[in-house]
Amino acid sequence: MSENGNREQGGVSRRGVLAAGGGLAAAGLALGRTPAAQAAPMSTSADVVVVGAGISGLTTARRLVQAGVGSVLVLEANDRVGGRTENLDAGNGVITEGGGQWVGPGQDRVLALIDELGLETFKTHVEGKSIYLRNGNRQTYEGTIPPLSPDALADWAQLQTRLEQMASTVPAEAPWNAQNAFEWDSTTFGAWLDANSVSAEAKWLLTLGFSVIFAEDPHNTSFLRALHAIGSSGGIEHMMNATGGAQESRIVGGSQLISQRMAEQLGNRVIAGSPVTEISQGSQGVLVKSARAQVQCKRVIVAMAPADAERIRFTPGLPGRRAMLQRKWHNGTENKLAAIYDEPFWRSQGFSGQAMTDLPGAAYVVDNSPPDGSIGILLTFIGTAGYGPGLKWSDAILDDPGARRAAFLDGLAALFGPKAAQPTGCVEKDWLHEPWIEGGVSTRAPGTLTQYRNAAREPVGRIHWAGTETGIMYEGYMDAAVSAGERAAKEVSQLL
Amino acid sequence: MSENGNREQGGVSRRGVLAAGGGLAAAGLALGRTPAAQAAPMSTSADVVVVGAGISGLTTARRLVQAGVGSVLVLEANDRVGGRTENLDAGNGVITEGGGQWVGPGQDRVLALIDELGLETFKTHVEGKSIYLRNGNRQTYEGTIPPLSPDALADWAQLQTRLEQMASTVPAEAPWNAQNAFEWDSTTFGAWLDANSVSAEAKWLLTLGFSVIFAEDPHNTSFLRALHAIGSSGGIEHMMNATGGAQESRIVGGSQLISQRMAEQLGNRVIAGSPVTEISQGSQGVLVKSARAQVQCKRVIVAMAPADAERIRFTPGLPGRRAMLQRKWHNGTENKLAAIYDEPFWRSQGFSGQAMTDLPGAAYVVDNSPPDGSIGILLTFIGTAGYGPGLKWSDAILDDPGARRAAFLDGLAALFGPKAAQPTGCVEKDWLHEPWIEGGVSTRAPGTLTQYRNAAREPVGRIHWAGTETGIMYEGYMDAAVSAGERAAKEVSQLL
Numbered sequence: 001m002s003e004n005g006n007r008e009q010g011g012v013s014r015r016g017v018l019a020a021g022g023g024l025a026a027a028g029l030a031l032g033r034t035p036a037a038q039a040a041p042m043s044t045s046a047d048v049v050v051v052g053a054g055i056s057g058l059t060t061a062r063r064l065v066q067a068g069v070g071s072v073l074v075l076e077a078n079d080r081v082g083g084r085t086e087n088l089d090a091g092n093g094v095i096t097e098g099g100g101q102w103v104g105p106g107q108d109r110v111l112a113l114i115d116e117l118g119l120e121t122f123k124t125h126v127e128g129k130s131i132y133l134r135n136g137n138r139q140t141y142e143g144t145i146p147p148l149s150p151d152a153l154a155d156w157a158q159l160q161t162r163l164e165q166m167a168s169t170v171p172a173e174a175p176w177n178a179q180n181a182f183e184w185d186s187t188t189f190g191a192w193l194d195a196n197s198v199s200a201e202a203k204w205l206l207t208l209g210f211s212v213i214f215a216e217d218p219h220n221t222s223f224l225r226a227l228h229a230i231g232s233s234g235g236i237e238h239m240m241n242a243t244g245g246a247q248e249s250r251i252v253g254g255s256q257l258i259s260q261r262m263a264e265q266l267g268n269r270v271i272a273g274s275p276v277t278e279i280s281q282g283s284q285g286v287l288v289k290s291a292r293a294q295v296q297c298k299r300v301i302v303a304m305a306p307a308d309a310e311r312i313r314f315t316p317g318l319p320g321r322r323a324m325l326q327r328k329w330h331n332g333t334e335n336k337l338a339a340i341y342d343e344p345f346w347r348s349q350g351f352s353g354q355a356m357t358d359l360p361g362a363a364y365v366v367d368n369s370p371p372d373g374s375i376g377i378l379l380t381f382i383g384t385a386g387y388g389p390g391l392k393w394s395d396a397i398l399d400d401p402g403a404r405r406a407a408f409l410d411g412l413a414a415l416f417g418p419k420a421a422q423p424t425g426c427v428e429k430d431w432l433h434e435p436w437i438e439g440g441v442s443t444r445a446p447g448t449l450t451q452y453r454n455a456a457r458e459p460v461g462r463i464h465w466a467g468t469e470t471g472i473m474y475e476g477y478m479d480a481a482v483s484a485g486e487r488a489a490k491e492v493s494q495l496l
Numbered sequence: 497m498s499e500n501g502n503r504e505q506g507g508v509s510r511r512g513v514l515a516a517g518g519g520l521a522a523a524g525l526a527l528g529r530t531p532a533a534q535a536a537p538m539s540t541s542a543d544v545v546v547v548g549a550g551i552s553g554l555t556t557a558r559r560l561v562q563a564g565v566g567s568v569l570v571l572e573a574n575d576r577v578g579g580r581t582e583n584l585d586a587g588n589g590v591i592t593e594g595g596g597q598w599v600g601p602g603q604d605r606v607l608a609l610i611d612e613l614g615l616e617t618f619k620t621h622v623e624g625k626s627i628y629l630r631n632g633n634r635q636t637y638e639g640t641i642p643p644l645s646p647d648a649l650a651d652w653a654q655l656q657t658r659l660e661q662m663a664s665t666v667p668a669e670a671p672w673n674a675q676n677a678f679e680w681d682s683t684t685f686g687a688w689l690d691a692n693s694v695s696a697e698a699k700w701l702l703t704l705g706f707s708v709i710f711a712e713d714p715h716n717t718s719f720l721r722a723l724h725a726i727g728s729s730g731g732i733e734h735m736m737n738a739t740g741g742a743q744e745s746r747i748v749g750g751s752q753l754i755s756q757r758m759a760e761q762l763g764n765r766v767i768a769g770s771p772v773t774e775i776s777q778g779s780q781g782v783l784v785k786s787a788r789a790q791v792q793c794k795r796v797i798v799a800m801a802p803a804d805a806e807r808i809r810f811t812p813g814l815p816g817r818r819a820m821l822q823r824k825w826h827n828g829t830e831n832k833l834a835a836i837y838d839e840p841f842w843r844s845q846g847f848s849g850q851a852m853t854d855l856p857g858a859a860y861v862v863d864n865s866p867p868d869g870s871i872g873i874l875l876t877f878i879g880t881a882g883y884g885p886g887l888k889w890s891d892a893i894l895d896d897p898g899a900r901r902a903a904f905l906d907g908l909a910a911l912f913g914p915k916a917a918q919p920t921g922c923v924e925k926d927w928l929h930e931p932w933i934e935g936g937v938s939t940r941a942p943g944t945l946t947q948y949r950n951a952a953r954e955p956v957g958r959i960h961w962a963g964t965e966t967g968i969m970y971e972g973y974m975d976a977a978v979s980a981g982e983r984a985a986k987e988v989s990q991l992l
Contacts, residue, residue: 182885186687186715188942194682219682220824220943307823310934311807317929320894324880327803327934328716328941330824384820387947389678398816433813438806438823445824445941446684447716451883 041274041289045296046071048492049288050303051276051312054083055478056466057303058262059113059485061269067493073297074266075290077275077436081263084440085478087254088338088427094370095254096338096377098429099440100478101368104248106234107479109486110258114251117261121249124242125367128347131355131415134201138415144241146356148201155199159206160236162196167231173472175228176450185450189226190219190390207390208356209240212364212381214476215332215440217388225444232473242354242366246477252371255478275436279463280315286462299492303466303485305331306456307438314463322460325452329469331439333431334383337361337408339423344369344376346416353378355415361397361404362411378420380408384432401428442469442476457484464488537770537785541792542567544988545784546799547772547808550579551974552962553799554758555609555981557765563989569793570762571786573771573932577759580936581974583750584834584923590866591750592834592873594925595936596974597864600744602730603975605982606754610747613757617745618867620738624843627851627861627911630697634911640737642852644697651695655702656732658692663727669968671724672946681946685722686715686886703886704852705736708860708877710972711828711936713884721940728969738850738862742973748867751974771932775959776811782958795988799962799981801827802952803934810959818956821948825965827935829927830879833857833904835919840865840872842912849874851911857893857900858907874916876904880928897924938965938972953980960984 047069050057053076064072080086087095103110103121114121129140132147139147148156170178178184189210197203210218210226218226230236238245251257263270274292279300288295302309306329317323344367346353353367361382368379382404385391397403405426412420431440457470466488471480543565546553549572560568576582583591599606599617610617625636628643635643644652666674674680685706693699706714706722714722726732734741747753759766770788775796784791798805802825813819840863842849849863857878864875878900881887893899901922908916927936953966962984967976 182715183687183690186690186885187683190943191679191682194679217943217947219678220941220947313931317926320880320928321883323928324829324883327829328826330941333820333823384816384947387817387820388943389682389946430813432816432819435809445716445826447686447713447884450885451713451716451880 039292041292041294043294044073046073047298047496048072049286049295049297049300050074050466051288051300052076052083052303052467053078053081053259053263053270053272054303054467054481055085055259056083056468056481056485057301058259058266058270059482060301060303060466060489061266062262063486063489064493065266065269067489069493069496072269073293073295074270075274075276075288075293075295076270076272079273081270081272082256082259084437085255085259086429087256088429090338090340090375090377090427091425092375094375096340096368096379096427097255098336099255099431101250101255102247103251103478104234104238104246105244106238107246107474107477109482110477110479113482114258117258119257119261120252122252122371123249124247125344125347125369126242126352126354128350128352130352131357133355133357133359133415134204135358144237144243146205148205149199152199152201152205155197155202156205159193159197159202163227163230164235167227167235170224170228170231172228172232174454175224176453178224181224181450184224184227185222185446187223188219188446189221189223190217190388192223193218204358204391205356208363211383211385211388211391212334213239213441214443215334215381215383215385216443217385217390219388219390220443220445222444222446222449224449228449229475232475233477247366258478276312278313278315281461281463298496299462299464301464301466301488301492303488305329305438305442305467305469307331308436318460319455321452321455322458325448325455328445328448328452330443330445332383332385332441332443333439334381334385335404335428335430335432337380337382337404337426337428338368339378339409339412339420340425340427341376341378341423344373345419346376347373351416357411357415359411359414360392361407361409362415363391365412365415378412378416380411382408401430404428459491464492535788537788537790539790540569542569543794543992544568545782545791545793545796546570546962547784547796548572548579548799548963549574549577549755549759549766549768550799550963550977551581551755552579552964552977552981553797554755554762554766555978556797556799556962556985557762558758559982559985560989561762561765563985565989565992568765569789569791570766571770571772571784571789571791572766572768575769577766577768578752578755580933581751581755582925583752584925586834586836586871586873586923587921588871590871592836592864592875592923593751594832595751595927597746597751598743599747599974600730600734600742601740602734603742603970603973605978606973606975609978610754613754615753615757616748618748619745620743621840621843621863621865622738622848622850624846624848626848627853629851629853629855629911630700631854640733640739642701644701645695648695648697648701651693651698652701655689655693655698659723659726660731663723663731666720666724666727668724668728670950671720672949674720677720677946680720680723681718681942683719684715684942685717685719686713686884688719689714700854700887701852704859707879707881707884707887708830709735709937710939711830711877711879711881712939713881713886715884715886716939716941718940718942718945720945724945725971728971729973743862754974772808774809774811777957777959794992795958795960797960797962797984797988799984801825801934801938801963801965803827804932814956815951817948817951818954821944821951824941824944824948826939826941828879828881828937828939829935830877830881831900831924831926831928833876833878833900833922833924834864835874835905835908835916836921836923837872837874837919840869841915842872843869847912853907853911855907855910856888857903857905858911859887861908861911874908874912876907878904897926900924955987960988
């Protein structure tokens with residue numbers, strides 16, 4: 001999609017207003033400036049305030065500006081933009097992504113935005129043999145189907161068929177309206193798998209895939225939400241695969257560029273390092289208080305995960321369903337570890353770099369090298385799914401960064417030989433201890449979908465909601481962050 | 497227990513140190529003083545800091561002082577003490593409780609503390625006919641067994657027998673060690689009831705009782721936690737009953753007096769209006785930052801619900817199990833509504849004031865009049881359990897205080913006649929919008945007990961944990977708040 005000729009038209013100026021109010025720049029509040037210690041927040045006004053400078057919030061602001069909304073401000077708690085996407089320095093000008101990073105076919109909104117911003121995508125490296133290792137039995141395979149035992153393959157097929165059949169009855173825009181919604185929302189995906197799989201191997205592999213995608217053990221997740229995800233994210237194989245699936249492509253320069261490019265173009269409309277503490281609605285407007293700016297505005301769009309919005313004091317208090325949704329929301333959390341090498345040496349040995357294993361520090365491994373292969377990067381996930389009954393892949397190493405790294409390199413050596421244990425460096429993104437982000441992908445505790453229903457995206461007076469958790473298709477992916485931002489911008493611009 | 501002669505010995509002075517450091521009093525930081533706007537927090541030091549001045553935190557501080565610990569400070573976010581207990585003014589010097597209020601046999605620790613503080617208990621009013629109303633069929637009964645249909649009684653009996661049998665296999669101190677722990681923690685109590693009850697009436701009544709006690713629909717709650725609660729709180733009948741059960745007695749003057757009496761005796765050791773924002777551990781000690789005081793101490797005891805502790809920034813970051821426990825913790829939430837009358841007129845008509853019904857605003861009603869019956873008070877609960885599939889008792893009225901009151905009074909009129917619709921006043925405690933308290937009783941989302949295990953009470957370096965959620969018996973009740981505080985005080989005083 002980088003070849004379709006729109007790149008030179010990228011940028012806010014194409015459809016909207018480029019110049020931002022000079023007052024904020026003069027006050028030194030633009031992105032990247034260090035806030036003066038103890039400085040009183042400046043008072044200002046805007047038509048719309050967006051809370052959160054992740055992909056969703058920045059898309060919201062971009063679309064509002066493009067729609068001609070006079071003044072838009074984005075308030076971000078962190079000192080960077082990107083939210084749950086972040087580029088990590090892998091040395092020599094190369095990055096490896098610490099957060100969300102893949103896009104795939106069907107994710108039209110994020111692909112269109114990438115194109116509009118003049119960014120390019122490239123295919124995830126999949127050429128060569130992948131490795132499948134379980135109970136000490138190491139096998140290689142090509143393509144997308146790992147060499148499961150015949151029994152496990154048969155079980156996988158029946159599980160997939162049944163899950164996708166059930167998922168087809170769950171409306172993407174209103175999963176709580178599925179005929180069996182209450183029954184499915186009363187239990188966990190893990191309980192269903194325990195009751196319905198006949199092969200330990202098939203259940204293990206499905207659990208591994210789910211745990212990496214959702215950063216949570218299936219025994220925490222509402223079965224209704226699991227079915228909803230399957231139905232609204234292209235099906236099980238699409239979710240799990242690179243070739244033709246949701247991990248098909250990456251962004252040249254890293255996924256955080258999407259946010260950085262938007263923030264650059266929004267200029268001093270983006271105020272970072274400024275956590276929002278209060279949102280007070282009156283009949284005439286909304287007062288948004290943050291560390292660096294107090295903004296009087298007509299509408300506010302909160303583009304955060306519901307759990308993160310719980311840090312804001314809302315006056316008047318939020319309606320019951322929304323208040324409870326925020327309290328009972330939780331996100332799965334997993335760290336990403338990358339090992340960096342002078343070259344992607346496994347490629348010349350015929351390996352794709354992908355592995356699915358029961359090794360404690362290298363359960364799911366992928367090649368995350370830059371597009372030119374100038375250096376080699378192997379990536380894994382270590383997450384709190386390791387606390388659950390489904391996988392035991394990280395239990396001993398969850399609290400010790402040194403042990404995590406050692407287990408990762410041990411695993412890589414078992415998969416790709418001793419050279420893999422000698423990287424030039426390792427980088428890790430620790431999402432468990434992010435100050436402003438309560439977790440990663442959007443899962444749901446049982447009961448919350450059916451009981452709080454559309455509270456994630458239903459406006460509360462002058463407060464509107466964005467964020468990937470308010471998306472309909474691909475909830476939890478970057479694509480839903482974009483579509484939610486576009487929906488929220490439209491919702492609000494029609495009301496101004 | 498108010499007659500056992502220990503009352504005159506009540507107070508901190510009996511076993512410990514009464515005088516508190518003069519510095520804090522001189523600085524105007526003692527309880528009840530209004531913090532100066534924008535004032536910089538004072539810096540001080542103490543042996544132990546307790547975070548939270550609910551029953552558990554205050555018990556912790558009291559026991560530490562009694563054990564001879566030199567200096568103890570309690571930091572409380574709210575401008576009052578008592579946490580999830582609060583006395584509401586019902587006029588004429590009478591109170592009605594807005595939060596936890598009942599004590600019963602077996603709750604030895606809170607009963608001993610009540611006695612030690614010179615407080616008295618009195619029996620919940622149960623004399624007379626109670627009302628049972630379902631599907632428009634209003635019946636009265638005496639005693640503790642409502643007039644269920646024979647089929648429903650039989651179903652209730654089999655459900656109770658099976659639940660209590662399963663509960664007997666769940667260790668109170670380590671429910672995650674039950675033989676079926678993972679299976680039971682993977683589903684909800686609601687799903688189990690749906691699959692195992694044969695009478696809609698029995699299921700409805702059990703759901704009603706559970707929803708009032710846990711402030712949550714059973715379809716949100718881990719089945720393992722439900723069994724753990726049944727096993728560690730005296731069994732189903734004990735939990736549901738006044739006579740001989742957990743609602744047997746009340747505290748003269750209201751349950752908040754427990755905290756107020758302790759705070760009085762702790763004097764200027766209690767600093768209210770001072771939310772803790774950061775807890776930083778070093779090898780030598782802990783720095784606790786709050787709005788009004790920064791305290792360097794040897795140990796800190798966080799006496800808050802795990803969800804509330806999520807507002808504090810911990811350095812270094814918390815271990816994974818504890819971090820995830822806090823994020824995935826949620827508490828049930830319900831409001832209490834009280835209607836106030838010149839006299840408890842229902843008593844002279846032969847009614848106890850208790851009712852169990854399917855009326856939307858008066859599902860569970862009790863007589864909450866003061867011990868001398870000088871005025872009459874009828875109390876009900878309206879909670880977020882109304883969002884669930886189990887009960888529909890409050891769905892239409894959850895977001896409108898006026899509609900809640902109207903539905904409550906309509907219900908009372910249907911139960912006790914038109915006089916009940918004409919109270920002299922109504923008071924409501926809105927727990928959904930408390931600024932510093934995320935909810936009421938301690939339930940658990942599926943997966944959290946088995947995955948995070950003892951993280952609720954396992955110390956993290958110099959950080960220790962109290963609060964009713966860390967109790968073993970009667971978790972969620974005032975009794976566990978007391979026993980947890982006593983356990984935490986002992987844990988810490990042995991380490992100083």
